Amino acid sequence: MQEETISKQVRVLTLETNGDLLSGKLYRLKKGWQMRFMLGPSLQAEDVRIFCNHPNEKRKKFSRTLYHEFLFVSPTDHRNDTCDTFAMVDLVLAGSFHFYFTIDGSDQQSSVNGQGYFLVDPTLTVGVDHLPLDCIQCQTVISKSLGSMYHWEGRLKVAKETGYNMIHFTPIQELGHSNSAYSIRDQLMVNPTFSDEGKTATFKDVLAFVRHMEDDWGVLSMTDLVYNHTSSDTPWLQANPECSYNLVNTSHLKPAFLMDRMLWHVTLAVADGKLEYRGIVPTIQHESDLQLMEKYLMDSFLPIYKLYEFYTCDVEAVVKKFKKLVQEGKVVEAGDSKLSEESLHLIQDPEYRRLETSVSMTDALAVFNVDKPGVKSRDERIKKCCEDFENHLVKLNQVKIDAMNDHIATAVKNFLANIRYRFVQDDGLRLKTVTRKQPLMDRYFTFPVGVPESSVEDDESLMDFDDTACIIMAHNGWVMNYDPRKNFAHSDSNVYLRRELIVWSDSVKLRYGESPADCPFLWDLMLEYTRTVVNIFHAIRLDNCHSTPVHVAEFMMDAARKVRPELYVVAELFTTGESLDNLFINHLGITTLIREAMSAWDSHEEGRLVHRYGGVPVGAFIQPHVQPLVPCVAHAIFYDMTHDNPSPIEKRCVYDALPTSALVAMACCASGSNRGYDELVPHHIHVVKEKRPYTYWNNTDNCGHMDINMANGIIAAKRALNDLHYELGIQGYSQVFVDQMNVNVVAVTRHNPTNHKTVVLIAHTSFTYPPHSKEKADVRPVIVTGNIDEVILEAKLVHHGSHSYHENKDVINGLPDFSLKLKKHIQLKDSEMATMWNDDNGKKSIGLTNLTPGSVIAFRVTLDNKSSSSIKSIKSMLQEITQEHSAESDDSISRGN
Numbered sequence: 001m002q003e004e005t006i007s008k009q010v011r012v013l014t015l016e017t018n019g020d021l022l023s024g025k026l027y028r029l030k031k032g033w034q035m036r037f038m039l040g041p042s043l044q045a046e047d048v049r050i051f052c053n054h055p056n057e058k059r060k061k062f063s064r065t066l067y068h069e070f071l072f073v074s075p076t077d078h079r080n081d082t083c084d085t086f087a088m089v090d091l092v093l094a095g096s097f098h099f100y101f102t103i104d105g106s107d108q109q110s111s112v113n114g115q116g117y118f119l120v121d122p123t124l125t126v127g128v129d130h131l132p133l134d135c136i137q138c139q140t141v142i143s144k145s146l147g148s149m150y151h152w153e154g155r156l157k158v159a160k161e162t163g164y165n166m167i168h169f170t171p172i173q174e175l176g177h178s179n180s181a182y183s184i185r186d187q188l189m190v191n192p193t194f195s196d197e198g199k200t201a202t203f204k205d206v207l208a209f210v211r212h213m214e215d216d217w218g219v220l221s222m223t224d225l226v227y228n229h230t231s232s233d234t235p236w237l238q239a240n241p242e243c244s245y246n247l248v249n250t251s252h253l254k255p256a257f258l259m260d261r262m263l264w265h266v267t268l269a270v271a272d273g274k275l276e277y278r279g280i281v282p283t284i285q286h287e288s289d290l291q292l293m294e295k296y297l298m299d300s301f302l303p304i305y306k307l308y309e310f311y312t313c314d315v316e317a318v319v320k321k322f323k324k325l326v327q328e329g330k331v332v333e334a335g336d337s338k339l340s341e342e343s344l345h346l347i348q349d350p351e352y353r354r355l356e357t358s359v360s361m362t363d364a365l366a367v368f369n370v371d372k373p374g375v376k377s378r379d380e381r382i383k384k385c386c387e388d389f390e391n392h393l394v395k396l397n398q399v400k401i402d403a404m405n406d407h408i409a410t411a412v413k414n415f416l417a418n419i420r421y422r423f424v425q426d427d428g429l430r431l432k433t434v435t436r437k438q439p440l441m442d443r444y445f446t447f448p449v450g451v452p453e454s455s456v457e458d459d460e461s462l463m464d465f466d467d468t469a470c471i472i473m474a475h476n477g478w479v480m481n482y483d484p485r486k487n488f489a490h491s492d493s494n495v496y497l498r499r500e501l502i503v504w505s506d507s508v509k510l511r512y513g514e515s516p517a518d519c520p521f522l523w524d525l526m527l528e529y530t531r532t533v534v535n536i537f538h539a540i541r542l543d544n545c546h547s548t549p550v551h552v553a554e555f556m557m558d559a560a561r562k563v564r565p566e567l568y569v570v571a572e573l574f575t576t577g578e579s580l581d582n583l584f585i586n587h588l589g590i591t592t593l594i595r596e597a598m599s600a601w602d603s604h605e606e607g608r609l610v611h612r613y614g615g616v617p618v619g620a621f622i623q624p625h626v627q628p629l630v631p632c633v634a635h636a637i638f639y640d641m642t643h644d645n646p647s648p649i650e651k652r653c654v655y656d657a658l659p660t661s662a663l664v665a666m667a668c669c670a671s672g673s674n675r676g677y678d679e680l681v682p683h684h685i686h687v688v689k690e691k692r693p694y695t696y697w698n699n700t701d702n703c704g705h706m707d708i709n710m711a712n713g714i715i716a717a718k719r720a721l722n723d724l725h726y727e728l729g730i731q732g733y734s735q736v737f738v739d740q741m742n743v744n745v746v747a748v749t750r751h752n753p754t755n756h757k758t759v760v761l762i763a764h765t766s767f768t769y770p771p772h773s774k775e776k777a778d779v780r781p782v783i784v785t786g787n788i789d790e791v792i793l794e795a796k797l798v799h800h801g802s803h804s805y806h807e808n809k810d811v812i813n814g815l816p817d818f819s820l821k822l823k824k825h826i827q828l829k830d831s832e833m834a835t836m837w838n839d840d841n842g843k844k845s846i847g848l849t850n851l852t853p854g855s856v857i858a859f860r861v862t863l864d865n866k867s868s869s870s871i872k873s874i875k876s877m878l879q880e881i882t883q884e885h886s887a888e889s890d891d892s893i894s895r896g897n
Helices: 149-161 203-217 235-239 251-271 287-305 315-327 361-368 378-424 456-464 520-536 550-563 578-588 603-612 654-665 715-730 865-896
Strands: 010-015 028-030 034-039 049-052 068-070 086-090 095-102 114-121 124-126 129-131 137-141 166-169 173-175 184-190 220-225 229-231 475-478 502-509 539-542 568-571 592-596 626-628 635-639 670-674 735-740 745-751 758-764 782-784 787-799 818-826 834-838 844-848 856-862
Touching (some): 114 578, 166 539, 184 203, 203 220, 654 670
Parallel strands (some): 137 166, 137 670, 539 568, 592 635
Antiparallel strands (some): 049 068, 735 745, 787 856
């Protein structure tokens, strides 16, 4: 959605009966616009009332549960004709708002006939200047790699000089024992590594630096809010274990904990060489090693521990109790119950103790304590009743045993898959030896500190004592293809038991309950954490948003917007589809979703993503200021690389860094990158393992190994691309066309529908290493009908074989053997990549004569005099035709207001 420059924009949503608009639809609007609700044909004869929690006056504040009625008005005052009636909402606040309507005259949501959400974008400013969302250029930095705040100026100036106008800091709070950037130990304390000698860093210091960035650099700031987990060594967890999913408040996890311990003891046995007699050695390297492991687990080890007993009953004890009741004459009269054998089920023991599952004795007596044909005595009758009851219990137990066998088979399959990735796969971690620090699989639960790990039996005994069971806590993680609306730690889930969780073994999953009353300490802590963060930063990224309970994030975002009404909210969602993405967006008021160029498997897909994430087709009609409100795609921040993915040099090749950045810059949406990408760092800057700091900005000739400047990597080209991206957004180049010129070459056109200026960028991608880096692309000429004003930029990487890469032990460093060749703002005749000629029809053809892999060229096109004169004539004629209609429309709006 491009920034509107005309006065009042109006969007009209037509309502229909049973119009449940919640089903995955997204409606985006802007502050200062007006939203209208009009009645569709099915509602013309109904008594429609519409309610919305957007304030009905500018001075009023937003409350999610406070709804205002918006009355229908008729500009023409035709009381017998409701075709032109509408209710209108003047949009004065940013965020997500819910509306519903009734047709029975009621104001109650229980009588709703239709409902939905609409999203109002925040307004970002840098000083006094407005920053359109499509002009955002964000670079992510791993905050722990910044060092003490004394060093922030030099290390963050890299982003400013490269042309970014927003910096995303990973969490700035104290980190846990793993030093993972997203495993926070104390949400209310600044990372101690930010402190200088003799001066402890505080949130006030961070706020002062963020203000300096905005005031002096023109750069906004963003950081993460992490609601779903905390570091396993978080101090307040020990004092408030109710904040976790532990074996006291979540006792259904006991079998999963025991499975976790069983597999951990297998790791210890393998590491100590105790299974070598079975051919299982600490150096697992081959698929045959996994086959031996599978046989051992399924045939010898796991069956010993009879996990099914947590779900089955003690048949002998239950039958004995039943027999005693029968002998005592406990009889349920026939006709008092319509129960049958099929309706008698096992009742799970809520504490998940072995063989403590039960049945309803009342129901059992009604079903089985009945007369038996052919019996000759009371004792024979009782015996027969008990036999039938026992047989039924055995069947019920067998169902549970079969289910457990399936769970175990899946758990072993996932366990082996994890071992395969860690030790065997060529594209895996390729660990050499099984040790405590390099286990077969990471653990799913914390284990009490100081408790000996002597045996599985001793581990199981810990579950019987609340003082230890409450500090055995479930780790967090994510589950592939899991419904994000469901809680994978809930009692109806077997994710932990089946080892389906991709676990973060340094973090504990947090348990909020349904409302603040369920866990007051956690809600209060996270509320203070939220307010502290948004008081400092202009924008927040909701980490692990798809696994954060919606009602929790909703509550926190409402509180955040009270502190910062124009809060910019970003999230990365891993759901099963766009409609589910929209559910999160609508509930939380997410402004922008993170999208990744690295998700593309070839240049065609990368071009499709550019087209998908913003803009309208070239040649689209300019729309009037009163338009229908139609569903849209979520606003995107399109990254060439995010911080949690491998380097494109590892995934693709070094020659693709520049063309992918160029294609991202041409997308009609926000853009993003990760520190290290522009410097050609050839490895993943890992959020857990990386211990080195970033380099400093030093734009002098005296540049040491700790410094970088425009001569490093593709920094100079990225600065030019960021400048171009900003220009295209701020000047309204809202129309987009993507052309796949050949298998590796993509052209992107951005067109301004107001002044009809055009920018065309052509990129020669390189998803794999080219056979010859100087091989020229075989592509058709580019036909241009207009004037080529300039070549905005042309750039390519040049390899110098005289240097090889060595990882610097002091700083994060990039490739030294590649340099950038860049020209900016030149005439086409001075280009080294393209030449131009005129054909017989007077059209200009541009031949891409030297477009080698990794090359990029962009040029600016304007209309020729004849076309420009024709368009002016057409505009003048259209203006005369629409003048009268526009006046009538404005009069209608005025009367409606």
